[in-house]
Amino acid sequence: MGAIEHWHEIARARDPAGLDALLADDVVFHSPVVHSPQRGKAITTKYLAAALHVLGNSEFRYVEEWVGPSSAVLQFATVLDGVAVEGVDIIHWNADGRIDSFKVMVRPLKAMEAVRQKMAAALTG
Numbered sequence: 442m443g444a445i446e447h448w449h450e451i452a453r454a455r456d457p458a459g460l461d462a463l464l465a466d467d468v469v470f471h472s473p474v475v476h477s478p479q480r481g482k483a484i485t486t487k488y489l490a491a492a493l494h495v496l497g498n499s500e501f502r503y504v505e506e507w508v509g510p511s512s513a514v515l516q517f518a519t520v521l522d523g524v525a526v527e528g529v530d531i532i533h534w535n536a537d538g539r540i541d542s543f544k545v546m547v548r549p550l551k552a553m554e555a556v557r558q559k560m561a562a563a564l565t566g
Contacts, residue, residue, distance in 0.1 A: 444534035445506070445513050455497040457490035464540050471544035473528070474557045485543060491563035492545070495556065496521070511535075521559060526552040 442450075444463065451459045461482070469478045470485040479485060501519040512533040519526045528547040535541045547553045 444538050444540055445508055445515070445532065448515075448532065448540070449503070452493065452497065452501075452503075455493050457486060457493055460486045460489055465535055465537070468540055469542050471531075471542070472560075473545050473547045473553060474560070487564065488560075489543065491560055495559040495563050496526070521552065521555045524552050524555045526556060528552075 447459065447463050451457065451463065464482045464485055466482050467480070468482055468485045469480050470488050471478050472488060479488060496517075496519050498519060498521070501517065503515050503517050505516040507514045512531070515530040515532065517528050517530065526547060527549075528545060531542075531544040531546070532540055533542040547556050
């Protein structure tokens with residue numbers, strides 16, 4: 442199974458348990474609200490687990506995807522507290538099929554603020 446298929450399974454199940462096998466040890470996570478890249482499997486797992494909890498509601502769906510030999514862009518949509526959220530996950534994987542870069546972008550600004558507040562609560566709670 443490829444990295445994107447594995448990620449889709451995790452996202453569908455909303456279960457971060459599979460992240461350890463999917464993420465490279467040196468993975469870098471790029472948050473839409475944190476300026477500096479977050480480096481390493483532990484912090485990336487924390488962010489992705491929180492995102493699965495915050496964004497992975499019954500409204501969440503991937504609406505488009507573009508997949509290349511070692512990278513993909515997955516466009517998603519959901520609703521968070523009545524606010525329509527649109528975004529993309531930009532994912533790159535290494536030769537071992539492990540994700541080594543995961544970048545999230547979210548729009549519009551109102552959605553970004555809703556995501557920021559919910560993520561902050563999930564990461565500190």
